[in-house]
Amino acid sequence: MPNKKKEKGGGVSRRSFLKGMGSGIASTAALSTGGLLSKEAAAAFLAPDAERINDFQTIQLKINGTMQSVRVEPRTTLLSALRDKLDLTGSKEVCDRGQCGACTVLADGKPVLSCMTLALDARGKEIVTVEGLADGEKLSAVQQAFVEQDALMCGFCTPGFVVSATALLQDNPNPNAEEIKLGLSGNICRCGTYPNVFGAVQEAAKNMRKGR
Ligand code: FES
Ligand code: FES
Structure with missing residues (x-):
C-alpha cells in the first residue's frame, strides 16, 4: 500500500x-x-453576463477594400471574424494570445494582432489581410520575395511576417538589417527561417525602390 x-x-x-x-x-x-x-x-x-454574451449583432467591416457584413458577439476577435465568418484564412491562429504574430493584419496601415483585437473595434478601419496584398494574381513585392528567397518552411508564420514586412517597408523603404529585425520582432518562426525572411525583406525593399 x-x-x-x-x-x-x-x-x-x-x-x-x-x-x-x-x-x-x-x-x-x-x-x-x-x-x-x-x-x-x-x-x-x-x-456570466448572459445578455452580453448572447448579444450577437451584425456589423460592417472594411476588409481588403470591400465592406463586409459579419455577425459577431462582443467577444468575437477580428481573427475569428476573418477566418470563421468571412473565410479569409490567410491570417493564422497559432498562439491566440498575442505572442507569435501569425495573425497580423493591417489596420489603417499599421500592423495589429487580430487575435487580440475585437471585431467590434475594427469598425471604421481599413483592414488589410495577407489576401489583400496581392493585385489579383500578381503577388506583392514582399510576397514575391518570400517565394524567391525560400523564406518559409511550414508556412504558418509566413502571412504574419509578410504583413509585418509590408508595414515596415511602407514606413521605411530602405531598412538596414537591425531595422528589419526590429520591425519583425513581433513575429516568431518556429522553423527558424529568419535568415531567409530577413533576406526576403531586403530583396523586396530593393525591388520596391526600383518600382517593381
Ligand atoms: S495568433 Fe495572434 S499573436 Fe499568435
Ligand atoms: S516557417 Fe514554420 S513557423 Fe515559420
Whole structure:
C-alpha cells in the first residue's frame, strides 16, 4: 500500500492535495463574505453576463477594400471574424494570445494582432489581410520575395511576417538589417527561417525602390 505509507510519512498524496484544494476554494468563498465583496456582489461578478454574451449583432467591416457584413458577439476577435465568418484564412491562429504574430493584419496601415483585437473595434478601419496584398494574381513585392528567397518552411508564420514586412517597408523603404529585425520582432518562426525572411525583406525593399 504505497499511497497509505506516503500519507503517513507526510508526503503529498492525491487525497491530501484534493483536501488542500477544497480548503482553498472555501477560503476564496470566505473572502467574498469577509469584507472584500458581499456574497451577492461576488456571485454577480462571477456569473456570466448572459445578455452580453448572447448579444450577437451584425456589423460592417472594411476588409481588403470591400465592406463586409459579419455577425459577431462582443467577444468575437477580428481573427475569428476573418477566418470563421468571412473565410479569409490567410491570417493564422497559432498562439491566440498575442505572442507569435501569425495573425497580423493591417489596420489603417499599421500592423495589429487580430487575435487580440475585437471585431467590434475594427469598425471604421481599413483592414488589410495577407489576401489583400496581392493585385489579383500578381503577388506583392514582399510576397514575391518570400517565394524567391525560400523564406518559409511550414508556412504558418509566413502571412504574419509578410504583413509585418509590408508595414515596415511602407514606413521605411530602405531598412538596414537591425531595422528589419526590429520591425519583425513581433513575429516568431518556429522553423527558424529568419535568415531567409530577413533576406526576403531586403530583396523586396530593393525591388520596391526600383518600382517593381
Ligand atoms: S495568433 Fe495572434 S499573436 Fe499568435
Ligand atoms: S516557417 Fe514554420 S513557423 Fe515559420
